[in-house]
Amino acid sequence: MKVLVTGGCGFIGSYVVKLLLAEGVRVVNLDKLTYAGNLANLREVERHPKYRFIRGDVCDPGAVAKAARGVDGIVHLAAETHVDRSILSPGAFVRTDMLGTYVLLEEARKQRLKFFAYVSTDEVYGSIARGKFRETDPTRPTNPYAASKLGADRLAHSYFATYGLKVVITRGSNTYGPRQFPEKLIPLTIIRALQRQPIPVYGDGRQRRDWLHAEDHARAIWRAATRGRAGETYNVSGHGERENIWMVRKILAELHAPDSLIRFVRDREGHDRRYALEDGKLRRDLGFRLSRPDIGRELRRTVRWYVDNRRWWEPVIRRNAAFKEYFKKQYGDRLRRSRS
Ligand code: NAD
Ligand code: TYD
Numbered sequence: 001m002k003v004l005v006t007g008g009c010g011f012i013g014s015y016v017v018k019l020l021l022a023e024g025v026r027v028v029n030l031d032k033l034t035y036a037g038n039l040a041n042l043r044e045v046e047r048h049p050k051y052r053f054i055r056g057d058v059c060d061p062g063a064v065a066k067a068a069r070g071v072d073g074i075v076h077l078a079a080e081t082h083v084d085r086s087i088l089s090p091g092a093f094v095r096t097d098m099l100g101t102y103v104l105l106e107e108a109r110k111q112r113l114k115f116f117a118y119v120s121t122d123e124v125y126g127s128i129a130r131g132k133f134r135e136t137d138p139t140r141p142t143n144p145y146a147a148s149k150l151g152a153d154r155l156a157h158s159y160f161a162t163y164g165l166k167v168v169i170t171r172g173s174n175t176y177g178p179r180q181f182p183e184k185l186i187p188l189t190i191i192r193a194l195q196r197q198p199i200p201v202y203g204d205g206r207q208r209r210d211w212l213h214a215e216d217h218a219r220a221i222w223r224a225a226t227r228g229r230a231g232e233t234y235n236v237s238g239h240g241e242r243e244n245i246w247m248v249r250k251i252l253a254e255l256h257a258p259d260s261l262i263r264f265v266r267d268r269e270g271h272d273r274r275y276a277l278e279d280g281k282l283r284r285d286l287g288f289r290l291s292r293p294d295i296g297r298e299l300r301r302t303v304r305w306y307v308d309n310r311r312w313w314e315p316v317i318r319r320n321a322a323f324k325e326y327f328k329k330q331y332g333d334r335l336r337r338s339r340s
Pocket of ligand 2: 202
């Protein structure tokens with residue numbers, strides 16, 4: 001089997017590429033290498049005989065047609081993914097997340113591919129005060145990232161309903177593990193704690209997220225792509241619901257860094273309070289089980305990875321001008337007006 005993976009140089013994409021190669025699948029990875037894409041994420045497999053990398057944009061029909069030649073199916077992860085960036089500049093999100101998905105769906109339709117797996121997110125549901133979201137619940141995204149992902153999620157579904165394309169959708173929860181770009185909560189906290197720099201926590205830090213290990217997220221995506229029913233959506237939960245402040249304190253303790261580094265800063269606009277997913281459908285219908293359910297243990301391993309892999313993250317935060325500029329825009333004023 002040969003599969004086109006988009007966004008394979010990103011965080012979760014790199015786990016998907018490695019998983020597919022380990023399963024003996026031939027992989028074509030189409031990635032634009034935006035600020036979030038990193039060739040180092042796939043260093044161990046770059047010479048693998050079944051792996052091919054194409055640098056290109058999912059919004060470019062020519063690049064997509066070239067990458068999709070002879071494939072059986074597509075696993076689509078490429079996206080702009082950071083909520084805070086989507087609040088600062090939504091345009092890139094509408095373009096890549098929605099238009100890019102359309103271009104890929106068109107190619108899949110033309111070629112009548114055997115499957116199209118769309119990697120969506122729990123953020124499409126919006127916030128839930130109590131209980132857990134099911135796949136049939138209404139969607140109420142609150143930020144431009146979540147709204148663009150939902151647009152693409154529904155467009156993908158429409159290609160099943162209208163053209164009979166075998167579309168399967170996963171909605172995964174907040175993902176963590178080695179190789180996550182240091183703008184998201186966990187790697188940002190680890191790296192700043194290692195440098196003994198202030199750690200920005202939005203609002204009161206009592207927002208809750210359900211944390212899922214990247215390896216399990218990749219396994220769930222592949223399980224849904226290969227065994228999921230056409231037109232169906234599957235929630236993927238890590239069964240790891242924690243408050244943000246719990247996460248931050250755990251990381252500080254692991255690194256023997258003081259809690260006094262914590263700064264409560266101005267909240268994210270439209271910040272969703274709590275995400276929680278009911279994942280019975282994935283477990284019952286597709287027999288899926290988490291292989292890394294112990295969040296305490298996996299968080300310790302993740303922290304260790306960043307401690308041992310400075311060579312991976314130092315260039316990102318030191319030499320990447322775009323990252324520095326983003327950090328100043330997002331946190332400069334917030335940290336100046338913060339409280340500990
Ligand atoms: P990431 O930001 O780490 O990686 C995104 C990758 O997509 C990068 O390699 C980037 O270069 C590539 N890319 C961006 N725009 C592109 C374009 N126009 N053409 C080709 N490639 C492009 O993202 P991630 O955290 O690994 O997320 C992967 C997918 O999983 C996304 O679709 C995201 O919405 C979804 N998801 C993520 C999470 C999470 O917590 N990280 C949770 C649920 C779902
Ligand atoms: P993030 O990692 O950006 O993922 P998402 O927005 O997709 O959930 O954020 C996780 C949680 O951490 C979210 O509630 C926002 C919060 N957060 C902070 O408190 N401070 C930060 O600097 C960041 C990046 C996030």
